[in-house]
Structure formats: C-alpha cells, structure tokens
Amino acid sequence: MDSKKKNSNASSLTKPSTNFKRQRKLTSDVWENFEFLDVPDAQGNLLCKCKKCGQRYNAESRQGTGNLKRHIKKCKKRTFKDVGQLILDSSSAGSMMNRIPAIDCDVFHEMLSIAVVKHDLPFQFAEYSGIRKCFSYINPEVKLVSRNTLKADVLKMFKREKEKLRDELNAIRGRISLTSDCWTSITTDGYMSLTAHFVDNQWVLQKRILNFRFLPPPHTGVHMSDHVYDLLKDWGIQKKIMCITLDNASSNDVFADVIKNELDLICGGDYFHVRCCAHILNLIVQDGLKEINEAIVKVRETVKYCKGSQSRRQRFLTCVAHVELDSSRGLRQDVPTRWNSNYLMLENVLYYKKAFLHFQKVDANYIHCPSNEEWGRIEKIFRFLKVFYDVTNVFSVQIILLPMCTSQMC
Template sequence: MANSPNPDEPIDLPDSDSDDEVSDSHQTESKKKTSNVTSLNKPGIHFKRQRKLTSDVWANFEFLDKPDEQGNIICKCKKCGQKYNAESRQGTGNLKRHIKKCKKRTFKDVGQMIIDSSSSGSMMNRVPTIDYDIVREMLSIAVVKHDLPFQFAEYSVVRKLINYINPDVKLVSRNTLKADVLKMFKREKDKLKEELSVVKGRISLTSDCWTSITTDGYMSLTAHFVDNQWNLQKKILNFRFLPPPHTGVHMSDHVYDFLKEWGIQKKIMCITLDNASSNDVFADVIKNELDLVCGGDYFHVRCCAHILNLIVQDGLKEINEAVVKVRETVKYCKGSQARKQRFLTCVAHVELDSSGGLRQDVPTRWNSTYLMLENVLYYKKAFLHFQKVDANYIHCPTNEEWGRIEKLFRFLKVFFDVTNVFSGTNYPTANVYFPNVLKIRLLLKEELENSDNFMHKMAARMNEKFAKYWTNFSIIMVVAVVLDPRFKYEFVEWAFKKVYGEIEGTNELVKFKERLDYLYGAYVTEASTTTPRTRRRSSRQPNEEQVDVASDSFMMDFDNFSSSKSYVAAKSDLQIYLEEPLIPRATNINILYHWKTNVVRYPILSKMARDILAIPISTVASESAFSTGGRVLDCYRSSLKPNTAEAIICLKDWTFGEANMDPQLQDLCGKIMAMKVNDDVGDTPSPSPPQSAPESPAVMESQT
C-alpha cells in the first residue's frame, strides 16, 4: 500500500496581481487532469503556476469566482456555505475541522483518504484506527449471544477472514477471551446489584434444579420485580453448580447465600417452586431466615404450569381408541417416502396447505398430543381421500371418532391456552391466575355432565386431581385479581359462589376479606414505620401578630376530639378503590401503567400492587435458563467450569433479555410436561433431563 501524501502539503496559489497571463500549456494540461483532482483554474482567478490540490478536504469545498476585499482567494463549504480563506499560507487544518463539525453533512469520515499506487493514483478509503478494547468487547458479546466456544477466536479460517478484512486487527487467544467474558460478567453483575438495591418494591423469585449432560446438578435463581419506572423485570441471578445432596435444607442454605451475595435477603416477597416435597421443605426452612410480609404466610407459590401438567396427564390416561387411530395414522403416513408422496397428493387434491406437515406426539407430553390433534383435524379431508386411494391405510377414524377427536381437541385447547398465559415472563401473570383457574374448574364441571363416556371418565380423573390442588392454592393469587381494576372484589364474590355455592361461598368470602385486610394492614404498618412525619409549617408571616391559642391547655382536648372524629371518618385507599366502579372488562389495559398513574391516589395499595403483580405463577423463567444451559454445556463444551457457565448464561439474560432467553412455547412447555413431578413422597426434586436429549418429533418436524 502506497504511503499517503501529506494532506496539509502547501498549495501554490497565484498572487493577486498576476491577472494577465495564463500559458496555453497550462490550459492544455488542465484539460487532461482526472475528475478526482481539483485545481484553482476558476473563472476570474488567475495565477502564475498551477498545482494539484492533493488534500481530500477540497472535495467538500468550492472556490468563489471573486476574491475578498483583501484579494484573498475564498472557498465555501458545499453543504452549509461557510466561507474560508483558501490562500496556501492558511493551510487546510481549519477546513478539516469544519468538515468534522459541519451540521449539514449527511455522513461521517471513515478515515484518511490515501493514494493507492497500484491503481494509477485512484483514491480509496482507509479503515479508521482500530480500538482494540471495542474489538475485544464485541468478540465477548458475540460469544455470549451466539453460544460460541472460546476457541472461536483461534479458528484459523476466522483469523484469515479478519486478516483479509483488515491486517491491523489481531484476535486474542481463547484464554484472554474467557477472561474478558468474566470481566464483563463482574461489571454487569455490579450494575444489576446496584439496580436491585434501589428498587422500591419487593422481589419475587423462581428456582429450579437441572442436570447437565455430565450429570452435574445446577440450580437457577431468577428475580422478578417491578422497577422504579413500573416495568416488569426478570433477571437470572445465579446458575450455580449444586453438589449433592439435593435436599430441601441443603437447597435453602444455597439460596440464602445467593440472596446475601446480592444483598436482597430483606426484600423478598414470594418464591415460586415446582410441586415436590423437597421444595416444600426448602420453602419452610428459608422463610424463617427472611424478612417477609405477614411472617411468610404468602411466601411459597406452587408452579401452576406443573399443576396443570399433572391434571392433564392424569386425565389422558383414559386414552380413547380414536386417539390411538390418530397416532397410527401419522405413523403410517410418515412410514415411507412413497406414502408421504401419496398423502401430499391427497392434500393437493383437497386444496390444503402442505407446509405444516404431520406431527407425531410424545405420550409423556400432553401438549404434543394437542398439537397432533390440531394438525390431524386440519388434514381431515386429506385423510378421508387418502383412505380411498390407499387400500393399506386402515387406521382412518370413523365419523363418530372424528367427533370425539374434535371434542378432545377443544377440551385440551383450554388447558393449552391457559398454559400459554401462565408461561409469560414479560407481563404480569398473578392477576390472570384466578380467572383462568376458574375457567378450568367450570370446564371440568361441564364435562362431568357429558353423556360421552370417554369425556366423562377423563373429566372425573382430572377433577379429582384439581380438587386436591385447589384446597392448597395460595390466597395471594386471589388478592392479585382484586388489584385488577377490571375485576376487583366483585369477581371474587361471583367466583366463590360459582365454585362453593351460595352459603359456603359467603363463608369463604368472609375468610378471604379477613386475609385481605390483614395483608393490607401489614403494608400500612410498614409504610408508617418507613415514612417520616412532616411538620406542618405555620402560615404566619414573621411580623404578623396572632393570638396563640394552641398553647391553651383546654384546646388540647379539642385536638384529641377532632383527631378521633377524622380517624373514624377517613377511608383507607383500599376502601376507596373497592367502592369505585370497575373498568370495562373488554378494556385491554396495561395494569402496571394503571397503578403507576394512581400512586398518589392509592399510596398504600400501589405498594401492594407493585409487589404482588410481580409474582410469577410458573417456573418458566428458570426453565428458559436451563434451555440456555443445555446449549452452553453441550457435549462439545461439557468441560466448562461452573463459574464460566454461570457467567455466560447470566450475561446472555442481562444483556439480551427476552429476545434470546425465551424459548418457543411448544418447546418449553414440552420440557415442562415431560418432567415427572413427585407430588406425594420423596425429598429430592425431579431434575430436568439433560438438554442434549433429542427433541420431540413434533418440534423436529416443525423445524424441517
């Protein structure tokens, strides 16, 4: 690469008194100059000797026809019109400075313009000076975001590519890259720790256990809170190696150490856990170490997604012959390439879209059964036609069986949609728990009266399991629906009477109202101990004469009388809120924004809303951490140290958030539904299976 000429090289400009002579040879030479060379041969400007303007700044300026009053040659910016002295003695420094700060420029400099000797004097852009700190930072981000190994920085082809783009860039070694990632993790962790320390509300948690491909146990801990701008936040705090034994006491010790490490042990609201006996022990032990609302009465919340899983799995044990035929139908059509082609021909014949493909369910994952039924019902006409053209296809359901399949599909759709709602992590879910659970309760009650023996038996099994968990659900979830201005107390009153009947429902309402007032009173007490009283300033001016009646002893009795009267007359913001009319249910409100705008109107109740609406009703956030953990600790990188794995997983969540951490619902729900949850005996939670296990055929089919 040729050396660049000095951009500040002096330019020979003509004297102001040499206006008479310009040689013909100079004019001829000027015509031969290339388009990228600028000269001073302008109308009205004459000079003794002409020379190239070699600095690249002249491409941004043009010369004026007339000199100024002192006879100096003047140029002006092509963008903004700013004028400058263009005499050679002035140099080009002021012009370069103007280019950098010109407000009307539509692009920025990308580097010095240099002459390429290999291209006959043509000009090219040179890459700006490399900031190696930025290069290393971006390389660390790439490793975290795209789940790349640290050895990526040492790949020979990658290094050749970077060297080809810019020989000046030198990639670091994998050990240096690892150190950079750990430094980034420490920096971002300090930022998050500072953010948690200034959060005004309480923090709720989710936690779960997972087994890697090397059978190492890991525990995730995720924080859920409403920040000071009233946005719901989800942050993975820890993804830590968990040595055995995995008992409830052992896990509680680890989690308490995590909370102390983050400095939030006095700001915890609730923890959501899977349904396992060891988790019950875990919650009972750790709540004695924490400063909780109402002594921890509302601390432990069971994962609703897993409870739904238990209910549906129990019901699907009553598998009908129609479902068996559907499974055999899908197996048959996908059994050979010839059958696939014949089926696609049938799909085209009935004018259906073939891009969806056929889904095979996994019996241990009820959501895959639902998706299989949805898929088969879409291709119903194609299967009926396929039966006519393929004599060996004997598994096509009858008309009566197609009807049962449709009933089962509509029945499972309610559970699938509710699981979808419960699995959200970027919006509050606590306020939608009670209405959706009521929907399931009423659905089961309706199916118990179904004349179809298959649906009746399935609903009976599911209702038995539902009743077991209904008696142990957390009352804090009912409080959450009261904090939804579309439902309030009226919905609870209506729902309790729907479920329990008129008399028992009234009794349950009385109990709930007592718990609601008890919880509200705890927030009132907390506010009175943390909010200092402000003295009322006197409105009297310094020189104003007034009769001081406040010091009279007989008036103190009046003060006591008036304060007692005002106390009796005053209403709490809870009472004011409940007495106000409901917002129309069809209104699609942002519930956090609603409470943000009503902080002044409901100072105590808004604090309750901030804490309660942040409670997650499922452990999906922890499941998403395990999904990422499976990609980080795959069979090719299973030797990563636990602290390095934690740094990558946490950084990915903190830096890229929902866009990269939330898996598809079908995949995530499938992993949740596959878990064998022991809800009766045992002290060890069933860990999630290693993430290197093959995905369900339904998911694999959708990816192809």
C-alpha cells in the same frame, strides 16, 4: 479578473513574506491542511499549524513534509466522511490506497465477545481462518485474538454485567419475587435455575435469570434451601424477597418451609410459597389424557409414520390435495411430557382427518389410523384441552399486562 484570481490562488500556496526567508511556491498537497504562522520560533524557523487541532510544526523546507503527513494520519479531530478529505498514500507497490481510521482494540474485543454470547458461537470462532481473513481485510492493523483470550474477555464481560445487575437489584425500592425449577439432564446431572421478577423504579416489570448452575446430590429440600440461600446472599437480596413460585414436588414443600425461616418476609411468610399454576394444569391434563391414552398413541404414531420418509410424506400430501385441504398447515409431533403440544398435535390431525382416511386406503402399511369411535374420543379430548390451553394463554396475558396495569395505577 481571472488574472487576479490566479494570482491570489498562487499566493495562498506560498510561504509568508519575511525578512529572513525568501518566498517560494509550495507544491505538496499536505499544505492544504496546514497554515503558516507569522511569528517564527526561538531559532528563527518558520512554523505552521494544523487547521483542525492547532498542533504546531517546523515548516522549514529542509525538514521535509514527512512529519506533517504522519500527523494527518493520526489527527484525532480529522474526519474522513468527505471524499475530498481522504488522504491518499502511496504503498510500497506504488498503488494508491485510502487511509483506514485507527481501530480501538478494546471495542473490537468487546463486540466479538458479545457476538459469541448472542449467537452461541464456540470460542474457537475467533481462530477460524476465514474469519481471520475477513478481519484482516477490513483492517490490516486489527489485533486478532485466540480462543483463550476470547474466553477471558467473555468472563470479564460476565463479571461486569453481574455487578451491574447486583447494583440494579439493590437499588429497587420494592421486593423481588423468585421462580425456581430443577431437572435432570441426559447425563443424569441435576441443575437448578433461579429467576428474579421485580418492578423497577419506572414501574416496568423486569425478569432476570440470576443463576443456572449444577446442583450436586442429594436433591433434598434442605440441601436445595441451603443452595438457594447462598445464591441470594451472593446477590445481596436475601432481605428483599417477597415470594417464590415452585412446582408441586414434595421436596419443594420442605425447601420452602426451611428457607422461609432464614429470610425477612412480610406477613410472617404466609404468602411466601406460591404453587405453579401451569404445573397444576399439567397434572390435571395428564391425568385426563390417561383415559384416552390408546387413541393419543395412535395419533402420535400416525404423525411419525407420515413424517418418517420422503416417499410417505409425498403420498400424504397427495391425499391432502385429493381431499382439497391446505397442505401448508403441516403436521406437528407432540412432546409426551407437555400437554400443550398434545393439543397442537390433535388440532392439526383433526384438520387432516379426511386426508388420513384416504391415506389409509392408498397405503397398506399405514395401520395406525384411529377408528371412528376413537376419532370421536379425540374430538372430545380436543375440546377438553382447548379450555386449559385458553387458560394458559390467559395466565401469559396477565403477566404481560401487569406492568401496564401498575403504570396506570401509578
């Protein structure tokens, strides 16, 4: 039985018996991927074909096996998931290396562009020597790009995604609600953002930023209306607008009245201009905070003082441990123009009230500790702010639950 198996294995690695060629044993490993054909070509040459894709080649010994090895490297139907199918090539140095699958340069460039946008990387990222070495190590055949090429790829991706979003907006059956806001940068440049909110054909609430661009002066209501209307025409949705939400700036009233006459609105535009609830809450709270501005300033300076240096921070933590409070909660510094940050700052400061009173005793330079009367006023304003903070969270929850409610109605 063993002799029969050996004979059968030997016969599988020999050329087929023909009248025009003598039979000989094959020694190259490349023949494991090809099989001989019984019918020769027109010139009488022996033929073989790839076991994966069926490509035919001349199998005469005088042709060698170089063309067969090159086919194995680029055969599209050959996978290298199985270790036994790895093709080992001998490099010029004589070492053995695994054959690396061919890389698609278009896919590589697109993935690099997505990574730059997603992680906010500079275009020069593609020219970093360390990054280039990593790419070359993974695949020596990869075509590295310059920062200019990467910039062009990102712009192409932006135009492609913009076309997809335009088609998506034009395909929805309902109307689109807008939100817009303007602000001035540190360099006194004006900017405007425009965001679209809509329910798609699967009844899921969607939000897309349509534009974020420079707004040249003057920042009047008429100029803003012309600017926004041009943006809507660019997206092709000027006839699908439901309403727009703006803050309570006086220029926004003029802006809404002017652009309302240029759009195809339902109910004659009576429900077009929606005032921002969060901005109204902010105005109410900021007006109330003026009554205890002195106490708020002391709290703010207290937080700044404790976080101003490593030594003061360590002394404060020692006071926190002395009064047996949790030090992991930490202190928050507010942003004066955002009342919700005032609320979070007061919440943590009131938690560490005992620590601040002890800190005043051990640090003679700490002069911003509120008095007992001011601590009482801070506690009252904290309870006052908590109501508005909860209302803001309710607004946010309502926005999140809106698609769930609409899907249930559907």
